[in-house]
């Protein structure tokens with residue numbers, strides 16, 4: 001049996017530009033192909049599309065997918081697999097990135113459409129074979145349609161988790177741990193470590209305090225802005241608000257509207273079709289400037305991208321609400337340093353040189369990633385420690401998250417590696 005190799009092209013000791021080339025039996029599998037979004041996007045190391053036998057896309061967040069269209073820019077294109085929903089959402093998210101960063105990207109919109117059409121859909125639990133290697137997609141519980149990939153060659157199994165979540169959220173079921181455990185023992189576990197150093201607050205408590213804060217503000221006549229990613233978080237927030245406070249007036253704005261409607265065609269990927277449909281019916285879609293003006297006057301809740309106030313209608317609302325002491329901005333996702341959302345949380349201002357805001361500002365932990373406790377639980381359940389059979393490779397985490405998780409796993413007797421970008425692991 002030839003040994004497995006893992007070339008770390010990006011996404012090591014950082015969150016962004018996830019791309020790992022896994023070689024099994026002389027076949028090359030590209031696990032995700034993302035970008036790190038900054039003023040100028042950063043890319044993973046180059047890989048020739050013709051050398052890739054198959055690209056496996058866990059989900060279309062740009063840190064996993066931003067370079068996927070590049071694979072479709074030459075004559076010989078690799079096979080590509082993901083769920084059908086992920087391929088559809090890829091179009092929205094990449095087009096949105098192209099508006100800001102199009103000049104820096106090594107592909108055109110034509111290649112994006114080739115990618116969307118070229119991705120072969122895999123359902124959860126479904127298996128395909130590429131060059132004698134069996135590939136199976138399993139629910140990762142991160143966003144609707146997100147998956148993990150299990151690769152099986154003669155006597156060797158590898159699991160790449162992508163981003164995953166093991167707690168139940170309103171929108172999606174948690175990671176399919178049962179199927180993962182049915183595949184054990186696994187020889188190679190490539191696992192995300194975003195929250196390797198931080199546990200999450202109990203989700204039920206987060207939901208409760210969030211809804212109470214929203215209701216308080218709206219009852220006082222104010223407007224609550226909930227900046228949220230268009231795919232996943234916006235819909236999760238709608239479901240939470242509908243479940244606990246269905247008498248509120250809730251608006252949805254920006255790209256979250258189209259993506260929410262798109263999800264209606266993929267209800268199999270949702271935890272509860274009924275809750276989702278009802279939550280979507282309960283939301284009022286903002287259709288233009290007149291609606292925006294009216295809701296700012298009449299009060300209510302508005303859920304809108306971008307999640308970090310870096311553009312989209314949420315940036316518009318934030319500017320209008322900043323001076324209103326009756327209103328609030330409730331952030332519900334991780335804020336990348338130096339984004340307006342991060343500045344607001346740290347300094348109470350929308351920009352370093354602006355005035356302090358008068359509205360209420362709070363942050364609620366609605367993360368869709370496993371926290372430290374869930375990561376340790378998942379990894380220790382999956383690894384086979386006999387003769388160090390399972391090698392664990394930590395990716396997709398900032399330095400301190402990776403190091404903290406690495407130490408905890410080592411003290412449990414787990415064989416763990418925390419590679420740097422560019423490293424080649426021979427396993």
Ligand SMILES: [Zn+2]
Pocket residue numbers: 059061142163
């Ligand atoms: Zn993600």
Ligand SMILES: [Zn+2]
Pocket residue numbers: 061063064163396
């Ligand atoms: Zn990610």
